[in-house]
Amino acid sequence: MAHGDVSAAEWAAIVEYFDGRCAYCLRVLAEDEVTQDHVIALVRGGTHTPDNVVPCCGRCNSRKHSKLVLAMVNVRVQCHIKTSSGPTASGPPSSS
């Protein structure tokens, strides 16, 4: 499955680091409200390690995922258009 692991102690330290708040809306969350969210989604090559996991409320968790996917698609499309337009920005070599 996922690479890496986050122990209960590490997770507790992460939540404490974020002051017990959601990493996105910064709301103080109840213990049973906190979910683990991957900064870099596992499907994008992220790891299930302490440096890639942040506390997140259920609302932001579901919101962010759809947003991120859409943003990702847009970026990919833009990059593809840019790179496929040809290397005209580098300028022609001047020889006279």
Ligand SMILES: [Zn+2]
């Ligand atoms: Zn939130």
